[in-house]
Amino acid sequence: MSVRYEERGHVAVLTIDRPEARNAVNGDVARGIEEGLDRAEASGVRVAILTGVPPVFCAGADLKAIGAGEGHTLSTERGGFAGVTERVRTVPLIAAVDGPALAGGTEIVLACDLVVASETARFGIPEVKRGLIAGGGGLFRLGRVLPLNVAMEAALTGDPIDAPTAHRHGLVNALCAPGEALEAALALAERVAANAPISVLESRRLVADTAGLSEAEAWERTHAAAARVLATEDVKEGVRAFIERRDPVWTGT
Structure with a gap:
């Protein structure tokens, strides 16, 4: 192989x-x-x-x-x-x-x-x-x-x-x-x-895809990605873990 x-x-x-x-x-x-x-x-x-x-x-x-x-x-x-x-x-x-x-x-x-x-x-x-x-x-x-x-x-x-x-x-x-x-x-x-899987996915996509875009187009994609991340369960877990002073347990949802 x-x-x-x-x-x-x-x-x-x-x-x-x-x-x-x-x-x-x-x-x-x-x-x-x-x-x-x-x-x-x-x-x-x-x-x-x-x-x-x-x-x-x-x-x-x-x-x-x-x-x-x-x-x-x-x-x-x-x-x-x-x-x-x-x-x-x-x-x-x-x-x-x-x-x-x-x-x-x-x-x-x-x-x-x-x-x-x-x-x-x-x-x-x-x-x-x-x-x-x-x-x-x-x-x-x-x-x-x-x-x-x-x-x-x-x-x-x-x-x-x-x-x-x-x-x-x-x-x-x-x-x-x-x-x-x-x-x-x-x-x-x-x-x-160690980071939230969906946050990593969206961050990677933005860095890779927006380099050649205008600032207006980049902002449009950034706002859309942020909305997708804020709708996840992992963002709630991240906030809870910070408040409780513990490592987050990500589910990728």
Whole structure:
């Protein structure tokens, strides 16, 4: 099985398990990631983590599969490349990156909501070195999380960005020691999972969907989301727990 799925409490962990191929994306990986995200959405977990068996997060598209005429299998109808780059989802997704995440590997990372990386991580879209372009979202997403001139240099030179630089410019949320990316991502996931599930869902959606909207449109969506949250049982529980000086017990309703 090219993608392993497990649940640890409120957190689902999807692991690309093709170390012999540097966790490159073939048809099995694309389907496995999509199926794992389906399971996470259906199971009621509050956060999902996507990682790869070290020492590589993901080397991008499997060129052997492309050479064999199987390039179309590297994407899914709903998820795009690797079953995730165009995926519409509600569960927050954290990338846990140990080692290189290059080409399509970087595009997978950019499709996630949060990024934890070890000091051995590297990010880059080297497609121009092969006469290609980064067609899995890297060319427009990289400039959303990095300063435009830094993203432009990465796109035009194809040279990688090391983890400390990616962290300094905001691509990486948390930097950790080599071999500790998954544990650090689990710690971050628990911080997210400790909050009210519907509040997290609505907050994620607003942050993701309103960046390019006018202020009037953003306010309209914010008011609608706030009304949905205020109608939940969890908001009552949150207030009660605060007054009673205890941890809230969320039901997701």
